[in-house]
Amino acid sequence: MSNIPATQTEKNLEGAFAGESMAFMKYSYFAKLARAMGDEDTAAAFEETAKQEI
Template identity: 50%
Template sequence: MPSIKGTQTELNLLKSFAGESQARNRYTFFASVAKKEGFEQISAIFTETADNEKEHA
């Protein structure tokens, strides 16, 4: 298999990974805030969404 180093494909993969990671962090933060405010069900939804984003990354 040829190397992807320095290609547009490498750049696209890096951008995609960064985007998924940032989304997961955002949802994890939102879950934490919702839990602190007493919104357990909303926190669980954000946590599940964060877990889904982790699978994409």
């Protein structure tokens, strides 16, 4: 690759992607915990929220 500096747009997109990915992982983890505790409704809510992050 060339040594062209990243544009502000590219930096912003990278930051947004990282944030959305982290949110997806957190919501998925919370869904797993809720399901392990037997709370299917909460697990489903977290899974639906996680889907909005991808």
